[in-house]
Amino acid sequence: MDGYDGILNNDMLIKSLKTAVRSGRVGHAYIFDGEKGSGKTSVARAFAKTLNCEAGGDAPCGVCASCRAFDDNNNPDVIYISEEKSIKVDTVREQINAAIMTRPFSYRYKVFVISDADTMNPQAQNAFLKTLEEPPSFAVFLLLCQNFNKLLPTILSRCILFKLRPLPQPMLKKYLTDRGFTAERADTLSHYARGIVGRTLELDTDEGFADLTAAAFDICTNIKKWDIVELFSNCGVFAKDRRGDIDTLLRLMYYIFRDALIYKTTGNTQHLIHSTRLDRLDSVCAAFSTRQLMKACDALEQARGRMAVNGSIQYVVEELFYRIKER
Ligand SMILES: [Zn+2]
Structure with a gap:
């Protein structure tokens, strides 16, 4: 109707x-x-x-x-x-x-x-x-x-x-919980949908999104272990194969580091976006100090800003990964 x-x-x-x-x-x-x-x-x-x-x-x-x-x-x-x-x-x-x-x-x-x-x-x-x-x-x-x-x-x-105006995240979350989504699921989806109702429903059934989430967790967990050759080769793969999803992937990484920061400093799981993935967040917390997590969040925010104005994905990603990895 x-x-x-x-x-x-x-x-x-x-x-x-x-x-x-x-x-x-x-x-x-x-x-x-x-x-x-x-x-x-x-x-x-x-x-x-x-x-x-x-x-x-x-x-x-x-x-x-x-x-x-x-x-x-x-x-x-x-x-x-x-x-x-x-x-x-x-x-x-x-x-x-x-x-x-x-x-x-x-x-x-x-x-x-x-x-x-x-x-x-x-x-x-x-x-x-x-x-x-x-x-x-x-x-x-x-x-x-x-x-x-x-x-x-x-x-x-x-x-x-x-x-058409997009929905603020809390309103979108409420929209989803009103429709039977669990609070955790609604939280995750509403953070990634940028206020677009149709996109949350798409993401929910999208295997690609689950795949991207796994890829983002892999990068966040392993990036510290990469040597410089692996770092640059992974940047190449990232910039080429994930070109169309780059913004979502960077958002995923940002929220993973943000979650890890909250979890590591407070032990509180209530405000985590990925509260159902504590095992994976544990690995990220183990690999980074609090200060490094803060720096990673900053670097990701800046990279997303630069991606919006600058076409060179490869360059932005290389600098981003390097900044996240360095001590
Ligand atoms: Zn009528």
Whole structure:
């Protein structure tokens, strides 16, 4: 059942959408921008459902014919556009520009929900622009983007832009515990998902994440034992094979060292993110002094900052590993 209820931490955005509906000032085009899993589709669906709800409120009633057809993905006046790789110019011409020529079948608006709208190339965007320049009164376009800056300024200037806000970690943790996750699991996942609900659910079932966690523990446990040749060869492997996961891996290492620091200095397990991996944390605590753990956390924070501005993974990783290893 689509509605605004399950959408967290985006109250201002939802309030604006509700106000637009209540005041009868619905725009022709909206952009919902945010990372994958941030709730763009949920917001767009709730809004689309509201626009054609027969009850005429600022949120979908959920029981009228339009809402029920919507829930079955069977509402003739809500059109979903999505493609595997990118939205092509032919798709724009056939599924948008041609479809807009006919009035809605049953309801007030004809709503187009365009997934990955920022994957339209300039040709496709220009085709879309033709419709967007003079849209019929019944047309509403909802553009879902991960990077709205890829859209032409001429499109942006005709759209109302909303950015989805990620959830603060405690809110995400509560969201997960409310859904039956154990407190420990919710803690771990919420720290790695960077506030994105969809990502926590992905991580939970992702074998790759379990694999990355194991790899991070291996590095943290063994790095002190490596000689300089092993250090550089491991950096090479790390920078090459883990290129796509580098940020997650560095976050994992950071939280492992942070946990080890708390555990070693207080003996307290209550605030550990990896509280179910005490055996592995013991090994990390044995290999590092308190001061070295603090230095490792600092080095990881700095490395992540530098990774964000500097493309050379190999260089940043080499310096990072060297700093963690040195006494
Ligand atoms: Zn309804």
